[in-house]
Amino acid sequence: MTTSVPVKTLRENLKAGRKALAARYLEEHDAPAYLTRHAGLVDGVLAELWHSLAFPPELALVAVGGYGRGELYPGSDVDLLILLPGEPDAALTVRLEQLVGLFWDIGLEVGHSVRTVPDCLREAAGDITVQTALLENRLLTGSPDLYTGFAQSLKAGLNPQAFFKAKRLEQEERHLRYQETPYSLEPNCKESPGGLRDLQNILWIAQASGYGTSWRDLKLRQLITQGEHIQLQKCERHLQHLRIHLHLLTGRREDRLLFDHQTALAQAMDVTPTAAKRASEELMQAYYKNAKLVTQLNTILLQNIAADLMPVEAAPPCPLNERFQVVGDFLDVVHEQVFEATPSALLESFWLLQQHPELRGMTARTLRALWRSRDLITPAFRKDPAHRRLFLSLFQSEQGVVHEFRRMNQYGILGRYLPAFGKIVGQMQHDLFHVYTVDQHILMVMRNLRRFALEEFAHEYPYCSRLHNAFARPWVLYVAALFHDIAKGRGGDHSLLGMEDAREFCETHGVEGEDQELIVWLVGQHLQMSQVAQKEDLTDPEVVAAFAARMKDQRHLTALYLLTVADIRGTSPKVWNNWKAKLLEDLYRLSLRYLEAGDAPGPQGVIQERQAEALRLLRYFALSDTVHERLWKQLDTVYFLRHTAEEIAWHTRALHYRTQIDKPVVKARLHPGGGLQVMVYTEDQPDLFLRLVGFFAKAGYSIADAKIHTTRHGYALDSFILLDVADNASDRDMIPVIEAELTRHLECGLPAEAPSSGRLSRQVRHFPITPEVHIRPDEREAQQILSLVAADRPGLLFHVARILAQHGIALKAARIATLGERVEDTFLIAGPELDKSSTRMKLESDLLDELQI
Numbered sequence: 001m002t003t004s005v006p007v008k009t010l011r012e013n014l015k016a017g018r019k020a021l022a023a024r025y026l027e028e029h030d031a032p033a034y035l036t037r038h039a040g041l042v043d044g045v046l047a048e049l050w051h052s053l054a055f056p057p058e059l060a061l062v063a064v065g066g067y068g069r070g071e072l073y074p075g076s077d078v079d080l081l082i083l084l085p086g087e088p089d090a091a092l093t094v095r096l097e098q099l100v101g102l103f104w105d106i107g108l109e110v111g112h113s114v115r116t117v118p119d120c121l122r123e124a125a126g127d128i129t130v131q132t133a134l135l136e137n138r139l140l141t142g143s144p145d146l147y148t149g150f151a152q153s154l155k156a157g158l159n160p161q162a163f164f165k166a167k168r169l170e171q172e173e174r175h176l177r178y179q180e181t182p183y184s185l186e187p188n189c190k191e192s193p194g195g196l197r198d199l200q201n202i203l204w205i206a207q208a209s210g211y212g213t214s215w216r217d218l219k220l221r222q223l224i225t226q227g228e229h230i231q232l233q234k235c236e237r238h239l240q241h242l243r244i245h246l247h248l249l250t251g252r253r254e255d256r257l258l259f260d261h262q263t264a265l266a267q268a269m270d271v272t273p274t275a276a277k278r279a280s281e282e283l284m285q286a287y288y289k290n291a292k293l294v295t296q297l298n299t300i301l302l303q304n305i306a307a308d309l310m311p312v313e314a315a316p317p318c319p320l321n322e323r324f325q326v327v328g329d330f331l332d333v334v335h336e337q338v339f340e341a342t343p344s345a346l347l348e349s350f351w352l353l354q355q356h357p358e359l360r361g362m363t364a365r366t367l368r369a370l371w372r373s374r375d376l377i378t379p380a381f382r383k384d385p386a387h388r389r390l391f392l393s394l395f396q397s398e399q400g401v402v403h404e405f406r407r408m409n410q411y412g413i414l415g416r417y418l419p420a421f422g423k424i425v426g427q428m429q430h431d432l433f434h435v436y437t438v439d440q441h442i443l444m445v446m447r448n449l450r451r452f453a454l455e456e457f458a459h460e461y462p463y464c465s466r467l468h469n470a471f472a473r474p475w476v477l478y479v480a481a482l483f484h485d486i487a488k489g490r491g492g493d494h495s496l497l498g499m500e501d502a503r504e505f506c507e508t509h510g511v512e513g514e515d516q517e518l519i520v521w522l523v524g525q526h527l528q529m530s531q532v533a534q535k536e537d538l539t540d541p542e543v544v545a546a547f548a549a550r551m552k553d554q555r556h557l558t559a560l561y562l563l564t565v566a567d568i569r570g571t572s573p574k575v576w577n578n579w580k581a582k583l584l585e586d587l588y589r590l591s592l593r594y595l596e597a598g599d600a601p602g603p604q605g606v607i608q609e610r611q612a613e614a615l616r617l618l619r620y621f622a623l624s625d626t627v628h629e630r631l632w633k634q635l636d637t638v639y640f641l642r643h644t645a646e647e648i649a650w651h652t653r654a655l656h657y658r659t660q661i662d663k664p665v666v667k668a669r670l671h672p673g674g675g676l677q678v679m680v681y682t683e684d685q686p687d688l689f690l691r692l693v694g695f696f697a698k699a700g701y702s703i704a705d706a707k708i709h710t711t712r713h714g715y716a717l718d719s720f721i722l723l724d725v726a727d728n729a730s731d732r733d734m735i736p737v738i739e740a741e742l743t744r745h746l747e748c749g750l751p752a753e754a755p756s757s758g759r760l761s762r763q764v765r766h767f768p769i770t771p772e773v774h775i776r777p778d779e780r781e782a783q784q785i786l787s788l789v790a791a792d793r794p795g796l797l798f799h800v801a802r803i804l805a806q807h808g809i810a811l812k813a814a815r816i817a818t819l820g821e822r823v824e825d826t827f828l829i830a831g832p833e834l835d836k837s838s839t840r841m842k843l844e845s846d847l848l849d850e851l852q853i
Helices: 007-028 031-052 090-105 117-126 128-135 144-156 160-177 196-208 215-220 226-250 259-268 279-309 345-355 364-372 379-383 385-396 401-410 413-417 419-423 438-453 462-469 475-483 494-508 513-525 528-535 541-551 554-569 578-597 603-619 637-642 645-655 688-698 731-747 762-766 796-806 837-851
Strands: 060-064 078-084 110-116 137-142 324-327 330-333 665-670 676-683 701-710 715-724 772-777 784-791 810-819 822-830
Touching (some): 007 090, 007 226, 031 060, 031 090, 031 137, 031 226, 060 144, 078 117, 078 137, 078 144, 090 110, 117 128, 128 196, 160 196, 196 215, 196 226, 196 279, 226 279, 279 364, 279 401, 324 345, 330 345, 345 364, 379 385, 385 475, 401 413, 401 438, 413 419, 438 462, 438 475, 462 554, 475 494, 494 513, 513 554, 528 541, 528 578, 528 822, 541 554, 541 578, 603 637, 637 701, 645 665, 665 731, 676 688, 676 731, 688 731, 796 810
Parallel strands (some): 078 110
Antiparallel strands (some): 060 137, 324 330, 665 676, 701 810, 772 784, 784 822, 810 822
């Protein structure tokens, strides 16, 4: 098929036109104008191509979907309907196929369908997605009569009530695919909750219901207010700018705000960094705030449209007090000026929802009035003693604490009442282990604490639930949770800054005495327990004694334990695991024992206790009282201080009859904290730790904990806690594999083998952290403590071990703390040259070079 206009000319004209439109957009920053002009450019190219091919006049070319709405983003598909008066003959079918090929030849990404009017009606009736796409239509060229008949038939076949229900269900399912949150690290600005699709959904429903096709039309029908009209336009413009820039940057249809694009996108949109935040973090905070507002407006409008479109004969309102009533299952204001007349009702509304858990939320007019009145929360409002008592009571309710604080955050009330909280709403944390914005993390921590109090969740963490239920006035924990990260992003130590905020809150809200002291203390100490548990040796009585002394008493210890568990669980699903749970519980129990005893036994007392307990455990296996002697005489004080009684008994059972053997002994078992515990006993040899690390990495395991010991007669007795990162097989099934393969590996004297490098995560690539390496003497100044912080990557520990081996450093113990994509590892090391500052500096320098990404 030939055309009167060369395909090359059309392609070049389209390319040049798009380039000119992009340049004009970057100069004018007018998103609606760009979208309309881009659609117009494509309209002209398509019409020219259609006419050049001399199609029969009774056909019609129709724009549908977003293109049918008269908007076209840089990388979006051009959705077309080729409308036929009847079934095509063979010759017309060939010409239509050639037309579609030409669409692509001239540089258009086309989504097309070829249908008759009955075909369209049948497809629309069976598929809400097709019906929605056809709903937005424009005639580009061809038969006006055929197009008009199609448009009228489609409109006549619409059932507004059924369409509303289908689109609301479709939205709910879409939100579920995106975890029902706008606050993901890499949201989709089109499909995620709070994205463009939520706004388009309202307009589709409005159009199907005959309410109009624009926000102005909805305002004229009084479905939205003038203020909401302005807000909707602002939200839509923000998302349009984001999506246009994203398509222009990537050169394709890309709607995900990936880490790869966030920095460049911020630069393109003239977002500047601050002293405490990257430009990309400023960009994402603005996005999250916009998405939050979209979800609020979407809720209000869908409720309003539902009430207008599907009115039901409701029971008479049931009064709650002179300000509120119940309508259906929703809280309703008795008149729309309630909040202006009685500003305290802004907080009272959430308190009432706590007291009446049978209510499903607020009516649309209550939400609208609440939103309109949020500016009434002024400094004078915050100083009112009655308001302060009411706000504090929200923490103290027996039910609905998390629901209502989340609702207050969603509708902008919480950030108004606590300006410090308002500053961290939508603030992203690119620290490689938090996956929520700061405000969402805080509310997640509150939620985790509340779950300890609820019977239906007692099975998750029974020990925490038991402690929480015995804890007097647990509401102080929720206050501490609200403030523990409230100072993030200000610069400086957020724990210390948060203490000042918490102290001021307590003083102004009548929280006095020991409750105020505990809240402020918790905010300041909220990182301490996780750091000690994950970085220090809990078998060392001095470590436990020092930590317990900082806890003051059992109430402080229990409060910090519960907050710490809730905090770590609220960072990311990847961060929390059974190993961390066990470390924290062990530290809690050991510290509690210290507090109850009032003193800690000295090293010899600890050793005697552990040896006695180990012997007791050995008796369960019908072993003699002297079975331990041969092995134990080869073990020194350090061994007994570093290992638990249960580990000592396990080692003794495995080795008592083969303390001097020329073949390695490898034993593995399931570990109570998850993963595997592996014991390796072999004649000491150079680079042993390096070889073991390489083997475990290739087997798909990461080392969470390592205890390295050399016996008096020159044997290595090493213990490892391994966590499965490959998730290829059950830990139980891997026990015989590891025992057999590692034994063979050691017997053959195979050299250390580096694990595969793998790929860095996008988060690590785009938000790297500056590695840190520090070497300092331990408290006894007998050995050195090496601590490092770096972005995690495959094979990291192997490369660290290799550098230690190159420097002739002996590793005595290792504590591996992986926090999402961030590692904070601690090693106890020894070596004849470590006393020299030059040696330590060279080791630090080499490690820093290795940790750089």
